[in-house]
Amino acid sequence: MSDATGVWGFTDDRGTALTAAAARGRPERVVAYVRAGAALLDLGVRPVAVYGSGHDGDVLDPVKAGGLAEAGVPYLGPGRALDEARIRELGGADLVVDVTYDGKSPYALDEALAERIGAPLVALSVGSEVTPAVIVRRFGELAGALGGGGTVDAGAGRMADAEAEVRAAAGAGSGAGEGPAVLALSGAGPEQVHLARPQAWPELARLAELGVRFVDPGPGPGASWLTTGWEYAVGLGAELVLFDSRANAVVPGVVPVGARLVPWNPETPPSAGAFARFFQDVASALTHPPA
Template identity: 65%
Template sequence: MSGTQPWGFTDDRGTEPVSARVPERVVAYVRAGAALLDLGVTPVAVYGSGHDGPVSDPAKAGGLDAAGVPYLGPGRALDEELLRESRPDLIVDVTYDGKSPYALDEAVADRLGVPLVALSVGNELTLPAILDRFGALSASLRAGTAVSTAAPADLTGGVEEAEAVLRGVAGRSGLTVLALSGAGPDQVHLARPQAWPELARLAALGVRLLDPGPGPGANWLTADWGRAAELRPDLILFDNRFHAVPPYETPPGTRLAAWNPETPPSPAAYARFFRELAEALVA
């Protein structure tokens, strides 16, 4: 397929943007853009979410900074003129509810007359299904010459091998793991494993993830650090994004490892995460 042929792609809201040709200038939410870069499609620019600030969060950005992809600022406060100057012919966002793009108001894309694709990263899909969807989108876009790089030789990113290593380590170590996001000295958000596709995947690979127990919140149980300590995890996966804070209170001897709840949804990015976790479990 050449870049001059018609293009269409049904996103995870059931919306099918169409174009007279394959989009060549993609602007994306930073998490989505980092995944596309791993998959052989280089965005012309990226933007952040309401959690982000005026500079890009390296935890989300993957290889975007090294590739020289400009960051336009947080999506909900994005200067539309900056977006217009990027001359996008496609915007790629994510969705958690299957209805609305997460980081950019769709009205912005409408005003610019630019189609918007939103791919699900919520728990209605498994992590392998999420990776497959980003792979399918990138494959459809690699026909566009301006945004395409040479497709990586191995688009699986070594994720299957990394999963095999983690499965073996998890089975031998038996360590308990608690995933959390620090909110300050008096508050922490404790992740409910089945609410997060990557945590559910870890559990399927044999990692002994701790559930924080009953209480409000579908994705997190918000509590104090004492509650995290009471669960007595052997290892804490802590949110390493800019807006989160490091663990304030942990039981003696608890190991720490970084977790990015917005890891770019590419096989390469998750392979790195799985390998790092495997190393932490045997450290």
């Protein structure tokens, strides 16, 4: 946002206050981590380019892309391997937008790279300490500051409707919290699978608040995932499996008999529309079991 003097400013979720002098004005050329870029595009801000994380390769993962490919936004490859010359070839950047899981460090890009290209870096929290509503609000605030159509309340109605669908579906039948047993996981190969700890993922934690009955992966190392074998995962008896649909993950080859499968992107674009679509998919699966 700009104050009365025309100076643009924004404070990110690390507490870093960013400013741009009146001569430069509001940042126009935004380079973003693909997850953040997809959300900004939803909110009316088109990045000039996006980059991936350490999970990503040289080709944009369509599951993470949102509308970026259709909008013709160039993908520059993994952020940690990004050559600043690529950004200069595109005309440079006024601002870099990333996410942070710990409230301290950008996730997908070395901050030194942003310094080398002369662009300030914004990092917004998507970790376990924030809710989807807060995540959406903060990206709405950033989009609004960048001149997009996003506002603090952007998409609030759609998210509220989707959450109401989940609450109704989770509470259908014998009572709230007694619906199908749900397990979220990320396939790591034929022998290994990562089982999500729901409270570590804002969208899963919100589903639990709405009454979805998640299976506890059990004790063990890992704050976000419990890494184990497929046999153990199947033995948990989940009736609905939310599987990591990103290109770097393996689609489940074996699940409990009769279990339903719903794609889950652990890097869902942090916009109201993207969260709402996921919540609606879960509600539909809870409400309409397979024949």
